[in-house]
Amino acid sequence: MRVEIAGQDALIVYFGEQASAAVSAHIQRAVVEINSQMADIVVDLVPSYASLLVIYDIDQCDHFEVRKRLREALRDLDTTEAVGGELVTLPVYYSLESGPDLEIIAERGKISVDDVIEIHLAGEYRVYAIGFAPGFAYLGEVDERIAAPRLATPRQKVPRGAVAIADRQTAVYPAQSPGGWNLIGLCPTRMFDPEQQPSMPVQVGDRIRFESIERDEYLSLGGNL
Amino acid sequence: MTGFIVKQPGLLTLIQDLGRFGAHNLGLTNGGPLDVQAFAWANRLLGNPANASALEISFGGLSLESGIDTAIVVTGAELPIKVNGETIAEWQTHPVKPGDLIELGYTTRGTRAYLAVAGGFAIPASFGSSATVVREKIGGLNGDKLQENDQLPCASQTLQQNYYLADDDRPQYAERAILRVVPGYQQSTFDPVERHRFFSSQYRVTDRSDRMGFRLEGEAIKSDINSMLSEGICHGAVQIPADGQPIVLMNDRQTIGGYPKIGSVIALDTAKLAQLNPGSTISFEPISAEYAHNLHWLAKSRFDRTQPLKC
Numbered sequence: 001m002r003v004e005i006a007g008q009d010a011l012i013v014y015f016g017e018q019a020s021a022a023v024s025a026h027i028q029r030a031v032v033e034i035n036s037q038m039a040d041i042v043v044d045l046v047p048s049y050a051s052l053l054v055i056y057d058i059d060q061c062d063h064f065e066v067r068k069r070l071r072e073a074l075r076d077l078d079t080t081e082a083v084g085g086e087l088v089t090l091p092v093y094y095s096l097e098s099g100p101d102l103e104i105i106a107e108r109g110k111i112s113v114d115d116v117i118e119i120h121l122a123g124e125y126r127v128y129a130i131g132f133a134p135g136f137a138y139l140g141e142v143d144e145r146i147a148a149p150r151l152a153t154p155r156q157k158v159p160r161g162a163v164a165i166a167d168r169q170t171a172v173y174p175a176q177s178p179g180g181w182n183l184i185g186l187c188p189t190r191m192f193d194p195e196q197q198p199s200m201p202v203q204v205g206d207r208i209r210f211e212s213i214e215r216d217e218y219l220s221l222g223g224n225l
Numbered sequence: 226m227t228g229f230i231v232k233q234p235g236l237l238t239l240i241q242d243l244g245r246f247g248a249h250n251l252g253l254t255n256g257g258p259l260d261v262q263a264f265a266w267a268n269r270l271l272g273n274p275a276n277a278s279a280l281e282i283s284f285g286g287l288s289l290e291s292g293i294d295t296a297i298v299v300t301g302a303e304l305p306i307k308v309n310g311e312t313i314a315e316w317q318t319h320p321v322k323p324g325d326l327i328e329l330g331y332t333t334r335g336t337r338a339y340l341a342v343a344g345g346f347a348i349p350a351s352f353g354s355s356a357t358v359v360r361e362k363i364g365g366l367n368g369d370k371l372q373e374n375d376q377l378p379c380a381s382q383t384l385q386q387n388y389y390l391a392d393d394d395r396p397q398y399a400e401r402a403i404l405r406v407v408p409g410y411q412q413s414t415f416d417p418v419e420r421h422r423f424f425s426s427q428y429r430v431t432d433r434s435d436r437m438g439f440r441l442e443g444e445a446i447k448s449d450i451n452s453m454l455s456e457g458i459c460h461g462a463v464q465i466p467a468d469g470q471p472i473v474l475m476n477d478r479q480t481i482g483g484y485p486k487i488g489s490v491i492a493l494d495t496a497k498l499a500q501l502n503p504g505s506t507i508s509f510e511p512i513s514a515e516y517a518h519n520l521h522w523l524a525k526s527r528f529d530r531t532q533p534l535k536c
Contacts, residue, residue: 005409007489008517010459012410019454031250044249046457048481053457055249059525062518129455131481134252134361138455175362192251194351194363200251 001074003067009043009058011066012051013074019049019140024126027052028085028205029077037073041066047204048129049138085126085205090172092163092210093218094120094185097225101148101182105165109145117212119143120163120184125170125208135174135192135200139208142170154180161187161223163210188213188223227293228346228378231371235286235329240346240365240377243276245354249480255460256356256364257476259436259499260337261492262396262528263301267341270298270318270388270533277345278355280371282338285331289340289377291321296343296384302335302398302500317389317536318343335398335500343382358477360437388533396497401506404473404494406463407517410486411450415465419446423487424509428471432503436477438464439498441507445469448485455483461490463509473498491517493524 006012013030016023027047034042034054041061046053056066094117096102106113125139132138147168155178158164162173164181173179174191187210193199202208219225231238241264244257258264258281268277280287285304298318299306306313307328313319315338321327332338348355348365357365366375412420428443446469457480458464464472464484473490474482475498488511490498498507512520 005407005488005514006457006486007409007459007461008407008491008514008521010457010489012456043246046249046480048456049454051454051456053249053459055459058518058521063514129481130250130252131455131479132252133479134363136252199352203250 003070005063006053010053010055011063011070012053013070014051016050019128021126023050024128024205025085026077030074031204033073033077034070038069041069046131048131085207086202087207087209088202089209089211090187090189090201091213091217091221092185092187093213093215093223095215098186098218099163099184102184105146105148105182105184108148111145116146116184119146120165120170121210121212127202127204127206127208130200130204133174133177137171137191137200137202139170141168144168148182150180151182154178158183159186159224161189163187186218186223186225188218188221227381228376229289229291229342231288231373231375231377232290232326233286233288234371234373234375235282235284237283238287238371239281239357239359240278240348240355240371241281241357242278242355244356244476245352245358245364248352249457251352252480253352253361253363254358254478254480255476256354256358258337258339259476260301260339260496262496263337264339265528266316266390267298267300267339268345270300270316270390271296271341271343271384273341273343273345277341278348279339279341279345282329282340284336285329285338287329287340287371289327291325291327292323293379293381294320294322295379295382296320296387297327297340299329299338299340300390301338302332304332304338305330314389316395318384318387320384320387336502337499342379343384344380347378347380360477387536389536390531390533394531398500400501402494402497402501404490404498404507404509405512405517405520406488406490406509407514408488408511410462410488411448411453412487414450414485415446415448415487419448420487422446423471424511427506427508430498430501430503430505430507434503436475438475438478439473441471441473443470446471446487450485453483453485455481458482458486459489461492461495462486463488463490475499491520493520
C-alpha cells in the first residue's frame with residue numbers, strides 16, 4: 001500500500017500495480033473501514049481499479065492526520081480473502097437486433113455469434129470502477145476471445161441498457177449517450193435511477209453475472225427496442 | 226408560483242449551490258460554483274446560508290423579471306447591471322419588487338458572475354445538492370441550464386438593511402494568473418527536466434475550456450507513462466495527455482480517468498482560473514501541501530473577518 005498526495009484536500013492510496021480480483025476486494029474492504037471509522041473527516045471516496053482516492057475535509061484536518069487515520073483504519077485489513085462483494089445477476093437480451101456488433105466480435109475471434117454470447121455469459125465479472133457517467137460500471141475482465149477494441153468512430157447514440165465490450169472490459173450503458181464500445185445486447189435493469197434508493201444496483205467490488213433472456217422477457221421487464 | 230421568470234437565459238446560466246459531495250461512488254461529479262469566493266460573497270452579503278442556491282452566469286446576457294418583493298446581489302465578473310433601465314452596482318444588495326426587470330450585460334472583466342437572492346432560490350436537492358451538472362442531467366431545473374420562461378421559485382423577503390463589499394475587499398480579475406500547484410499523483414514519474422519545463426513555462430487558456438476542464442496551450446510536457454489504470458481525479462488536478470498540453474480539471478470533471486497527472490491546482494487558484502478569458506496567460510508554481518493548507522486557512526479567516534458595509 002502506497003499513499004500519495006493528490007491535491008490540497010485529497011490523498012490517493014495505491015493497493016497494487018495491476019487490477020485483479022484480490023486488489024479489488026482489498027479496496028472494497030478499505031472503503032468499508034474508512035466509511036465506518038473516518039466518516040467525520042472524509043468527504044468523498046473514489047475506488048477504482050487499483051487505487052482509492054480519499055477526499056477529506058480540509059476545514060477539519062490536514063494530510064498528516066488523514067495519513068495517520070488511514071494507517072489505523074487499514075492496519076488490520078484482511079488481505080487473504082480474495083472474494084467479497086455482492087453477487088448481482090443482470091438479465092441480457094442478446095441478439096443481432098439488440099447487439100449490432102456481435103458479428104464483428106465473432107469474426108475477430110473466429111468463433112460463432114452463439115459462442116460470443118456463451119463466453120460472455122460464462123464469466124463472472126467484478127465492478128472495478130464507476131465513472132465516465134453516473135452509474136457507468138466498468139466490469140472486468142472478459143475472456144480474450146471476445147475482447148474487442150473500441151470503435152474507430154464512436155456512435156452518436158448508444159441506447160440505455162446497451163451491454164458492451166471494450167478491450168477486456170464490459171459494461172451496461174446507464175443512459176443514452178454517445179459511445180465507442182462494441183454492443184452485444186440489451187439489459188432491462190436500470191443501472192442508474194436518481195429516483196430510486198439505492199440509485200444503482202451495483203457498487204465497486206460487487207461480482208456480476210449475466211443471464212440470457214428472450215425478447216419477450218426483455219420487453220416485459222421494461223426494456224425498449 | 227412566486228419567484229423570478231427568466232426573460233433571457235444568457236449564454237450559460239446555471240443554478241448552483243456549493244456542490245454535490247459524497248456521490249463520487251455513483252460516478253456523480255461535484256458541480257458547484259467555479260469561483261467559489263465570488264459565490265460565497267453573494268450569499269454572505271444577503272445574509273444567506275453559505276450553501277443557498279444562486280445563479281452562476283457565464284459571460285452574462287441574463288434577464289430576469291421579479292414576481293416578488295425581495296433583494297438581490299450580483300458578484301464576480303464585471304458586467305453592466307440594470308434594474309428597469311437604471312444602472313445598479315455590483316457587490317451591493319438591492320431591493321426588487323414585482324414587475325422589476327433585471328438585465329445583465331456581457332462580462333467586461335472576468336467571465337463568471339453570481340446572482341443571489343435573499344433566502345436563496347428554492348430548488349429541490351438531488352443527491353444532496355441543487356448544483357446543475359448539464360452533462361449528467363442532474364440538479365437545477367431538470368438538470369439543464371436556464372431556458373427562456375423558466376420559473377425560479379423563491380420566497381418573498383424584506384431586507385432591513387442593504388450592504389456592499391468595500392472595493393479593497395473585492396477580488397481583482399486580471400488577464401494573467403499564477404496558479405499554485407500541490408505536486409502529487411504521478412509527479413515523481415515525470416523527468417525533472419519536464420517538471421522544470423512545466424513550472425517555468427507560460428500557458429495560454431484556450432477556448433476549449435469549460436466547466437469540466439480548462440485546456441491550456443504552451444510548452445508540451447512529456448510523460449514517460451504510456452498507459453495507466455484509471456483512478457479518481459480530484460478538483461484542480463492537472464492532467465497531461467499524450468499531446469503534452471495540460472488540462473486543469475474543474476468542478477464538472479469526470480470522477481475517474483487514465484491520464485498522468487502532475488499535481489493539483491489549489492482551490493483558491495482554480496477560482497482565479499475560472500475568471501480568465503481564452504487567450505489569458507497563466508503559469509504554475511509548486512507549493513507544499515502544508516503551505517496550501519495554510520493558504521486555505523488564511524483565506525477562510527480573511528473571509529470570516531471581512532465585514533460587509535452598510536449602504
